[in-house]
Amino acid sequence: MEIVVIDGQGGGIGKNIIQVLKEKHPEYTIIGIGTNSMATTQLKKGGADIIATGENAVVYNVKHASIVVGPIGVAFANSMYGEITPAMANAIGESEARKYFIPVSKCSAQVVGVASKSISEYIDDLVVMIEKLEK
Template sequence: MNSKRIVLVLDGQGGGMGTQLIKMLAPVLPADCDLLAVGTNVLATNAMLKAGARRGATGENAVVYNASRADLILGPIGMILANGIMGEVSPRMASAVSGSEAEKILVPSSHCGVQIAGTQDCRLEEYLQSAVTLALRALES
């Protein structure tokens, strides 16, 4: 039985956002955390594995299964939207991620067609740094 906390990074398309999150998180995660990458497609998963995730999986079932096991989930906001990320996120995936008991840290993206009131218009790097800061804060508690 794995006693480590699971930090799940999700992404689709080429995995660019997930890759950057993993590069930023991997060196600073507490030792009791296992960094897991799950992509909606193999390109995203492979990119996140190359960035430093210890383990990876791909596809709808991988998202559904791992979202239910995760302690913390990070990724683009499109991961909680049915048909998000240009249709790569199935309704089943979106439901699993949004319904997971894990704390979720979602990065806004203008590409998903959703505007979030109260957020500043920042560069992606600023959003990602904020996500990492929030993740580390969540893992401290």
């Protein structure tokens, strides 16, 4: 299974996602894509098998992924202080991959009905959802 993890800013959420996925499922191929070099470095430290940076990396890789994961802001153009370009958000939206987003309170987009949890609790929920796909 090929999973694309996208993150920006400092890359901490993506790093944590990758660490948990790799710990539980080392067989997954994880492509870490940062919107900036700092985020990409963190994704590599988290254990991503492949890393890339920037708009074209997002646009290209989400076309081929089984799953796309990231903080909710990656789905919205100009979010994350402008790091998510319209082309990135469009490519993510048009991708046929399953998409799982971690709700982040710093983002101006909020999902009604989502319980307030820690990032680590959301990541645990994410892993369970991905595991269910394989059954």
